[in-house]
Amino acid sequence: MTARALLDLGGAALVAAALFRPAGAGRALPLRALLALGLFAALGIPFWLWGLPAGVPAALLACGWLWATRGRPPAPAAPVVPDPFPPHEAAALRALALAAIAVALALFAEHSLRFPDGDWDAWAMWNVKARFLFHGAPRAALSPHLPHADYPLLVPSGVAQLWSLAGSDARKLAALHALLWAALGAGAAAWGAARLRGATTGWLVAGLLASTPWWVVLAWNQYADLPLGACLAASVALLAVAAEQESPDLLPLAGAFAGLGLLAKNEGALAFAGLLLGLLSVRPRARGLAAFGLAAAPFALLFWAGKAATPAQNDLVAAAGWGSLARLVAGERWAVLGQEGWALLRDLRSWGPMLFAAAVAVPLALRAPAARAARPSAVCLITCAAGYLAVLLTTPHDLRWHVQTTLDRLLGQLWPTLALWLALRLAPRPAATARR
Amino acid sequence: MARIGYEGGVLHPAGRLPFALTCAALIALGSFASVRLHTVFDKSAVWERDVRGRYQGVLDALPPGGSVLYVYDLPPPEAPRHLQAQYAVAPRLLVEEGPAAAVLAEASSPAGVEAIATRLRLRVARRSPDGRVAVLLP
Numbered sequence: 001m002t003a004r005a006l007l008d009l010g011g012a013a014l015v016a017a018a019l020f021r022p023a024g025a026g027r028a029l030p031l032r033a034l035l036a037l038g039l040f041a042a043l044g045i046p047f048w049l050w051g052l053p054a055g056v057p058a059a060l061l062a063c064g065w066l067w068a069t070r071g072r073p074p075a076p077a078a079p080v081v082p083d084p085f086p087p088h089e090a091a092a093l094r095a096l097a098l099a100a101i102a103v104a105l106a107l108f109a110e111h112s113l114r115f116p117d118g119d120w121d122a123w124a125m126w127n128v129k130a131r132f133l134f135h136g137a138p139r140a141a142l143s144p145h146l147p148h149a150d151y152p153l154l155v156p157s158g159v160a161q162l163w164s165l166a167g168s169d170a171r172k173l174a175a176l177h178a179l180l181w182a183a184l185g186a187g188a189a190a191w192g193a194a195r196l197r198g199a200t201t202g203w204l205v206a207g208l209l210a211s212t213p214w215w216v217v218l219a220w221n222q223y224a225d226l227p228l229g230a231c232l233a234a235s236v237a238l239l240a241v242a243a244e245q246e247s248p249d250l251l252p253l254a255g256a257f258a259g260l261g262l263l264a265k266n267e268g269a270l271a272f273a274g275l276l277l278g279l280l281s282v283r284p285r286a287r288g289l290a291a292f293g294l295a296a297a298p299f300a301l302l303f304w305a306g307k308a309a310t311p312a313q314n315d316l317v318a319a320a321g322w323g324s325l326a327r328l329v330a331g332e333r334w335a336v337l338g339q340e341g342w343a344l345l346r347d348l349r350s351w352g353p354m355l356f357a358a359a360v361a362v363p364l365a366l367r368a369p370a371a372r373a374a375r376p377s378a379v380c381l382i383t384c385a386a387g388y389l390a391v392l393l394t395t396p397h398d399l400r401w402h403v404q405t406t407l408d409r410l411l412g413q414l415w416p417t418l419a420l421w422l423a424l425r426l427a428p429r430p431a432a433t434a435r436r
Numbered sequence: 437m438a439r440i441g442y443e444g445g446v447l448h449p450a451g452r453l454p455f456a457l458t459c460a461a462l463i464a465l466g467s468f469a470s471v472r473l474h475t476v477f478d479k480s481a482v483w484e485r486d487v488r489g490r491y492q493g494v495l496d497a498l499p500p501g502g503s504v505l506y507v508y509d510l511p512p513p514e515a516p517r518h519l520q521a522q523y524a525v526a527p528r529l530l531v532e533e534g535p536a537a538a539v540l541a542e543a544s545s546p547a548g549v550e551a552i553a554t555r556l557r558l559r560v561a562r563r564s565p566d567g568r569v570a571v572l573l574p
Binding site: 096110111114128131145208210211350353426 | 451452455460462463465466467469470472473474485487501516520522523526527530531
């Protein structure tokens with residue numbers, strides 16, 4: 001088990017290196033680590049479901065690619081935007097962001113020690129499936145006796161892979177897994193902001209995410225909304241850089257992250273559609289579009305195959321029908337959604353000032369001069385928000401209960417992408433890009 | 437390729453400092469709110485702190501895999517315990533009906549566990565330290 005997990009880890013690192021080789025992304029450490037983490041989890045899924053050790057063929061394919069392109073220099077990294085903040089301001093803001101990150105880490109550690117099993121979704125859905133995978137009963141992870149048995153397996157597989165590496169199902173490894181996704185997701189959004197608006201804006205985005213109370217809660221709860229949010233933010237950040245700096249070589253990476261998001265949660269399908277529309281909004285060349293699709297294709301295939309192997313049907317899909325249309329246009333359901341949305345906006349305990357500030361910032365950002373880089377994230381956010389709205393309005397469950405138990409987590413999925421979009425629209429930027 | 441660089445100090449929308457100060461204030465307030473949320477809202481009143489630990493004492497008495505019948509006598513607010521039990525006993529699959537090699541009983545008091553055993557005509561094979569969780573066998 002440990003040897004197979006080691007092979008998967010090596011395969012994931014090699015595939016990540018192969019995907020980054022032609023991309024002019026610079027060092028992009030958070031993105032590289034995030035991709036390797038996601039691939040490590042994804043490579044476990046064929047093994048858990050069908051007994052296929054996917055790490056070996058993946059490593060061979062990656063080695064073949066790296067060997068075939070050994071003489072080709074990597075694409076030159078597009079220039080990083082100079083920091084608009086003078087050094088003393090940049091240092092102070094960076095220190096503040098680092099302090100916020102330190103506070104978030106301390107809270108995460110203390111909470112994870114007190115509640116080592118995470119929270120509801122962790123023990124009810126994700127980590128229970130990880131235990132089935134790790135302890136050699138993978139088919140039971142798809143049992144209809146479990147809640148949301150139809151959900152894809154990226155997060156359980158990632159946890160089970162770490163346990164396989166360690167040779168024990170230690171709970172601290174599940175917490176570490178959640179922490180890695182949280183930190184690297186924030187890092188991905190910060191990378192995009194730093195790349196396009198300067199290093200200090202990147203630090204501010206990281207600091208804002210780390211100081212969002214609910215973001216830290218999602219991390220210590222070990223929820224899968226956070227890995228999905230991280231994949232979404234990474235893909236959007238790459239699309240933004242590709243759009244503004246005209247670097248189509250980044251699109252395969254964006255496609256790979258979009259594909260990983262598909263495997264994180266069912267909502268990943270909506271996020272994938274949003275990312276595709278976001279890419280189309282900046283009118284890519286056919287080659288770029290094909291590269292995005294080709295990189296996402298293996299993950300989409302895995303998503304489809306996982307669904308085919310799952311006997312349980314999604315509760316929302318099973319209940320869809322003509323009645324859904326009636327629910328969609330029912331005024332009282334819109335009123336419930338409005339009431340719960342307003343309650344969430346005022347929830348200073350869970351969100352601190354962040355949600356309210358975002359609500360104020362969005363209209364300001366919409367009035368700011370257009371930014372080509374911000375278009376993919378805007379289109380993606382609108383698509384996801386419209387999809388979530390439709391799903392909630394047509395839910396067969398009690399609407400108020402469904403909204404109360406879901407809305408903040410859905411927002412958590414979009415939070416880093418929203419932070420990146422706001423930064424791209426509102427942060428100081430070069431005059432040359434302000435005109436685009 | 438867009439030209440990178442700042443032209444004539446053009447910084448949008450309202451200048452560098454308001455943006456920085458707003459972000460800094462939000463980061464400071466957000467961190468304060470995180471600490472407050474963490475210290476004031478203690479979930480231990482709602483949830484078991486150590487989910488696996490609650491069932492640790494009875495795991496040895498359960499078969500290593502397969503289905504286990506889960507019978508509980510808990511008031512409605514505690515009903516989600518069956519999800520915690522499933523997490524703790526995996527890779528055994530908890531079912532609420534049908535054939536199973538063993539029974540995992542859980543109640544809000546040791547007497548409740550005894551009542552379940554009597555009702556099912558089974559013996560208590562292993563009991564958790566607090567007596568509220570037990571493995572029942574024929």
